[in-house]
Amino acid sequence: MASSEHQSSPERVVIIGGGPGGYESALVAAQLGADVTVVDSDGIGGSAVLTDCVPSKTLIATAEVMTEVADAAELGVTFLDSEGDVASKVKVDLAKVNARVLRLAADQSADIARRLEREGVKVVSGRGRLVASHAGSHTVAVTAADGSEQTVEADAVLVATGAAPRTLPSAQPDGEHILTWEQVYDLTEEPEKLIVVGSGVTGAEFASAYLALGIDVTLVSSRDRVLPGEDADASAVLEDVSKRRGMNVLSKSRMESVTRDGDTVTVTLTDGRSVTGSHCILALGSIPNTADLGLEEAGVRVDDGGFIKVDKVSRTSARGVYAAGDCTGVLMLASVAAMQGRIAMWHFLGDAVAPLDLRKVSSNVFTAPEIATVGCSQKAVDDGEIIAEVVMLKLSGNPRAKMQGVRDGFVKLFCRPGTGTVVGGVVVGPRASELIHPVSIAVAEALTADQVAQVFTVYPSMSGSIAEAARRLHNV
Known part of the structure; x- marks a missing residue:
């Protein structure tokens, strides 16, 4: 031994x-x-x-509840105040939210x-x-x-x-009214008017969340659309929904500086315009x-x-x-x-x-609606980097979506012509982060659209739209 x-x-x-x-x-x-x-x-x-991730998604979970409450009337749900009258407003206690x-x-x-x-x-x-x-x-x-x-x-x-959050000499956070995304949880009172600078994932998520919490939000985007790195169809849905719910989106508007005077924050743009608010979140990258x-x-x-x-x-x-x-x-x-x-x-x-293998990575933008992606992108297809057939189904035709009052969003699948192998997908809608998983499995395991289509889905369910999209890719 x-x-x-x-x-x-x-x-x-x-x-x-x-x-x-x-x-x-x-x-x-x-x-x-x-x-x-x-x-x-x-x-x-x-x-x-x-x-970052855990705090922001916890905040967003509260925002999701507020979104559901805002849409409840369409489902026949009415909220009454203590005197039995129809409640005119649902208010969030930001101090309690941030403490949680x-x-x-x-x-x-x-x-x-x-x-x-x-x-x-x-x-x-x-x-x-x-x-x-x-x-x-x-x-x-x-x-x-x-x-x-x-x-x-x-x-x-x-x-x-x-x-760490990126800042600029002309836009320095003070932890009180000019904030990085790591500092927002110190807020104990609702911002009267919030300006979010940056329309990437972080900026879009915070803008969407605070809008749902009932706060006046302006999103300053230097690009021509929100979420320039995401699927263009998905970005269009999010921007349309955000504007419909009251967000002020300033596209092609590059920030030059952010300054504070007392309780007022001013975001000056490179074209000479300016936007004022009570608070500003800097989402300028890392x-x-x-x-x-x-x-x-x-x-x-x-x-x-x-x-x-x-x-x-x-x-x-x-x-x-x-x-x-x-x-x-x-x-x-x-x-x-x-x-x-x-x-x-x-x-x-x-x-x-x-x-x-980054081709198998699924990701999600936790906005309202959520945007989940995996595999190849529409841009790669449009640019000729990959040859793929594309099918897109709007969720408005899904029976479960109708029951839940969901009007916005879609399922998009990409597959190789000839072999029918699923190489990518996009889901836009409530809980898209959960719905993308079967598409992720298909991409990771090189399943064909027919194999995805032939798996049983619950009726009615949002996931039924994934199977339906796969059926429409039969014989491509």
Whole structure:
């Protein structure tokens, strides 16, 4: 029998950052027997759990209820006040909403921390930095909040430090009336008039949510349409619904500056116009948290924007150094960050691994209505990058949608002519994030439209429109 002295010691993995890319990779590495340390400075769960994804979607959940209440009269539901008269208004208590948002975020963070502890993952509080890398061995220095420092040795390092809201010298947040999306949860009173600058996913989601909460919203978009990176048909539906519900959308309007005078915020546009309100949310994109991490000294390449360059198994240019999540700029989704982190650990620890395939990533914009996508896009088809047949069905013809008073939205499927293989899809409507899943399975498993069409769906159901769209792609 071999003595314990000759047994190989476990691989040492240090993960810098406790967000989805960090904690998910830690769980995989622990499962595969590694000695795992997570170095975290912002709280387990990272911005996704504490200041971004979980809080924003919790806020949006409240907004969804408000939207349903606003449409209830069409279904024959009437709200009465305490005296039995028809209620003229439903009001939201933003202080209570935000308190719940922050409580749920903290609870989720604590749940993840407990899971890491149960799996034997060590968590060190502080800011991590690569200080030495040689011959497959790495040293990470950790600076705690009190300034004390310790070092942790590693056979592999995963950098998962995320990204932060982008600001401009001419548009500086003050945390009170000019806000980044991480600061909105400190609001205790409703904004009288809210200006959202930026019409990408973050801007569109907050504009849609606050509109549903009964707040006067102006959306400033530098592009010709809201959500310029999404399906054009989907963007058109969202913009039409938003305007119909009272949102003021300023297209082709580039922000020059945001200033505050007392309780008034002024957004000045490059064409000389200006918009005033009580509050402004800056949704100007993200910048990676990659400064002062010792990356250059370790031989880790970053691009001109500061994003870490990685391959499809999350390797950087330095041996034994991996990266995952928003700091890589690959695709800023929590699900992608988590998968990048898992792939990194599977690769380093010798488990079965498949490279990251962005064609199989499903994503969702949590507006009202939601917009979910997977696989190839309409733009790729229109530009000739991929040959595909397209079918689009409006949800207004779906029996379940009619029952629920849903008039807006559609299902769109893309499939290869000849083979009939489903290569993409778009769903616009309530809970599109749930409806996209069968399309995601079809894309990931290379199912044909006929195979999708022949699967039973519940009648009546929204998912019936997915099967119907697939039936219309028969023999293409």
